[in-house]
Each structure stands twice: as C-alpha cells, then as structure tokens.
Amino acid sequence: MKYQVNQAGFYGDFGGAFIPPTLQPIVAELQAMYIEIMEEPTFQAEYQKLLADYVGRPTPLYFAERLSALYNTKVYLKREDLCHTGAHKINNTIGQVLLAKRLGKKKIIAETGAGQHGVATATVCALAGLECVVFMGATDIERQAPNVARMKMLGAEVRAAKTGTQTLKEAVDEALLYWIENPTDTYYLIGSVVGPHPYPDMVGRFQSVISKEIKQQLLEKEGVDKPNYVIASVGGGSNATGAFYEFLEEESVKLIVAEGGGFGVDTNQTAATSFIGKPGVLHGSKTLFMQDETGEPLEAYSISAGLDYPGFGPLFALMKQEDRAEFFAIKDAEAMEAGLALCKLEGIIPAIESSHALAALQHKTFLPTDIVVVNLSGRGDKDLQNYTNYFQL
Numbered sequence: 584m585k586y587q588v589n590q591a592g593f594y595g596d597f598g599g600a601f602i603p604p605t606l607q608p609i610v611a612e613l614q615a616m617y618i619e620i621m622e623e624p625t626f627q628a629e630y631q632k633l634l635a636d637y638v639g640r641p642t643p644l645y646f647a648e649r650l651s652a653l654y655n656t657k658v659y660l661k662r663e664d665l666c667h668t669g670a671h672k673i674n675n676t677i678g679q680v681l682l683a684k685r686l687g688k689k690k691i692i693a694e695t696g697a698g699q700h701g702v703a704t705a706t707v708c709a710l711a712g713l714e715c716v717v718f719m720g721a722t723d724i725e726r727q728a729p730n731v732a733r734m735k736m737l738g739a740e741v742r743a744a745k746t747g748t749q750t751l752k753e754a755v756d757e758a759l760l761y762w763i764e765n766p767t768d769t770y771y772l773i774g775s776v777v778g779p780h781p782y783p784d785m786v787g788r789f790q791s792v793i794s795k796e797i798k799q800q801l802l803e804k805e806g807v808d809k810p811n812y813v814i815a816s817v818g819g820g821s822n823a824t825g826a827f828y829e830f831l832e833e834e835s836v837k838l839i840v841a842e843g844g845g846f847g848v849d850t851n852q853t854a855a856t857s858f859i860g861k862p863g864v865l866h867g868s869k870t871l872f873m874q875d876e877t878g879e880p881l882e883a884y885s886i887s888a889g890l891d892y893p894g895f896g897p898l899f900a901l902m903k904q905e906d907r908a909e910f911f912a913i914k915d916a917e918a919m920e921a922g923l924a925l926c927k928l929e930g931i932i933p934a935i936e937s938s939h940a941l942a943a944l945q946h947k948t949f950l951p952t953d954i955v956v957v958n959l960s961g962r963g964d965k966d967l968q969n970y971t972n973y974f975q976l
C-alpha cells in the first residue's frame with residue numbers, strides 16, 4: 584500500500600514526527616493508541632451515529648446536469664457543503680473529540696486561521712462537554728469576526744496570538760507552547776492532514792468516509808464503484824485525502840488537486856505548494872512547503888482563507904513526487920468565476936476553496952462517458968462578502 588503511512592509514520596520520504604522532547608511521550612501514546620481506539624466497535628458505533636444524526640451523513644452525491652452539459656461529461660458533486668457547520672471539517676473534529684474523551688483528556692486546544700477549524704472544534708467540544716481553547720492570530724481575530732462570534736457562542740475561549748504577523752503561524756506556535764506546558768490533560772485537535780504522525784493518517788482516516796460514500800453512491804447511480812476522476816481543493820489536504828482515500832491505490836482513478844494559485848505561481852502571492860515548495864520540516868512533519876533561503880516558511884496567499892497555507896500534508900508531497908495526482912495552481916480570478924458559474928448553473932453557492940476544485944474542470948478535457956467527481960468541500964455563506972465585493976454585486 585504505497586500511499587498508506589508506514590509503521591514509522593512516513594509516506595515514502597515524507598511525514599514522521601519532528602517534535603520537541605516534552606511532547607514525545609504524549610504523541611507516542613497517540614501513535615500507539617489511535618488505530619486501536621478508532622477500530623473499537625463502541626467507538627465506531629458512536630462515531631457513525633453522530634455522522635448520521637448530527638452531521639447529516641451520508642451527504643448526497645449530486646449529478647450536476649447543467650454543469651455536466653457545459654463540460655460535455657458527467658460531473659457529480661460530493662455535497663460536503665451540506666454537513667453541519669457547512670464543510671467537511673466536522674467529520675474529523677467529531678472523530679478526534681471522541682478519541683480525546685477515550686484518552687481521558689479534559690481540555691481541547693486547536694489553532695485556527697480563518698476560524699473554520701476553530702468553529703468545527705468549538706462545536707464538537709460543546710457536543711462532548713469538553714473545555715475548548717482556540718488559538719487565533721490577533722489580526723485574524725479582527726478579520727474573521729463572525730467566526731470568532733460563533734466560537735464564543737459555542738462556549739470556546741478564543742486566545743489571541745500577538746507575536747509576528749499575528750496570523751495562523753503564530754496561532755500554531757502558541758498552541759504548541761500551551762501543549763508543551765500542559766501535555767497530560769490537554770488534547771491538541773489538528774484540523775488537517777498535517778502535523779506529526781499520527782495526525783495526517785488519523786485525520787485522513789476520519790475523512791475517508793467521503794470516498795467510502797462516493798463508492799457506494801456511484802455503484803447505485805452508475806453501476807460502477809470507481810469514477811474516472813476525483814477533483815478536490817488542497818489547503819492542508821484533508822478534504823482531498825477524504826475524497827481520494829479509497830482510490831489512492833487504484834491507478835485507473837485519476838486524481839486532481841486544485842491549489843490556491845493566488846495571483847500566479849510566478850508572483851510571490853500564491854499558495855501553490857506543489858509548484859514552488861521545497862522539502863523540509865513544517866509543523867512537525869517532513870513535507871513540501873514554500874520557504875525562503877534559510878528554510879523559514881513563506882507567507883502564503885490565496886483569496887481563499889482555507890487554502891492559504893504554505894505547505895500541505897506529507898501524503899501530497901509523496902503524490903507529487905510519484906505523479907499520482909495532477910496539480911493545478913488555480914488563480915483567484917478563475918476560482919471566483921467558477922464559483923459564480925456554479926451559483927448560476929446549479930443554484931449552489933460554494934465555498935471559495937471548493938470553487939478552486941470547480942475551476943480545475945476547465946483545465947482538462949473529459950470524454951462524454953467519463954465520471955468526474957468534484958468534492959464540494961464547503962458552502963459559501965462564509966464567503967458572501969468576499970464574492971459580492973469581488974463581483975461588485
């Protein structure tokens with residue numbers, strides 16, 4: 584299984600757990616326990632029940648007729664936008680909060696940039712009755728007021744990171760610092776397939792429900808359990824891992840990654856890791872990330888807050904190296920147009936992250952018989968201001 588993590592926590596050359604010594608025992612405990620806990624029948628029963636009754640799964644696999652006509656192929660949208668809280672992130676946060684409870688943890692910490700992961704974490708902490716502290720850059724707190732309000736309504740404490748650029752990187756630093764100081768009673772809930780082993784694999788497993796459903800739903804609708812293409816946007820890579828998971832070892836299924844291209848890979852305003860990233864250690868694992876000559880992470884830029892991360896998870900570094908997926912750097916303008924087009928063609932307002940995946944459709948030529956699944960990772964309510972400003976509506 585080439586695209587599964589190995590015993591040591593690596594995907595080929597990438598991954599691992601590069602962490603300070605104080606965190607090693609706590610991460611080692613997680614490494615030793617996570618699969619056992621996740622596979623316990625009582626855990627699975629509780630997780631599956633919440634996915635059904637709380638999140639609203641299975642999410643529909645919707646045949647987009649007018650979008651299909653435009654591209655002269657068969658386009659299906661996997662409707663993660665219909666999940667409770669508006670995106671796929673909750674598949675993972677529910678799983679991890681149940682796991683944290685089984686490990687006897689009392690407090691959950693998380694970092695957030697735009698606030699989406701913070702909201703998903705605050706939501707499940709309320710559900711589980713656990714204390715929640717979300718670290719967020721002071722600049723982001725100002726820029727993302729609605730999500731800050733949501734987290735507060737849900738009972739979370741939002742702590743401002745006031746160093747450096749006061750954004751996601753500093754929020755991660757503060758969360759790690761807090762974890763180092765309170766390692767035993769605190770669980771660090773990471774929001775994507777990034778960070779030290781076992782997080783990339785654990786988050787991928789929680790998100791794999793997306794492709795498990797796609798298989799089942801395609802069998803019902805098309806009589807086959809494999810699409811020709813799966814397309815997903817990648818910030819850290821969690822929705823893409825979920826959508827690709829069941830197909831990673833199936834070479835007949837072509838995988839397409841849409842990264843935040845920003846103003847273009849030849850400008851310094853981009854988040855297209857696969858084009859300009861170099862190998863190195865970011866947030867506890869070896870992967871590709873955008874860095875300066877000294878190896879410091881560069882600030883990423885994308886119009887989409889969920890995609891402006893300077894790296895991606897180690898699985899994507901391997902997929903890039905092995906040409907397992909085709910990577911496209913989708914420019915802001917292309918994504919925004921593709922998002923507006925979906926509104927007009929299908930009556931669905933997508934998250935700007937998801938609009939990047941939709942824009943990738945234009946970069947390929949499909950056969951009329953091809954089955955193309957686009958993972959619609961989230962809904963666009965959070966992005967309305969951004970869309971209306973952009974289009975001057």
Ligand SMILES: *Cc1c(COP(=O)(O)O)cnc(C)c1O
Pocket residue numbers: 670671672699774775776816817818819820821822823889890934936937960961962
């Ligand atoms: C957070 C987010 C993303 C990007 O994160 P991944 O871990 O790459 O999935 C994409 N889409 C939406 C709607 C998001 O909220």
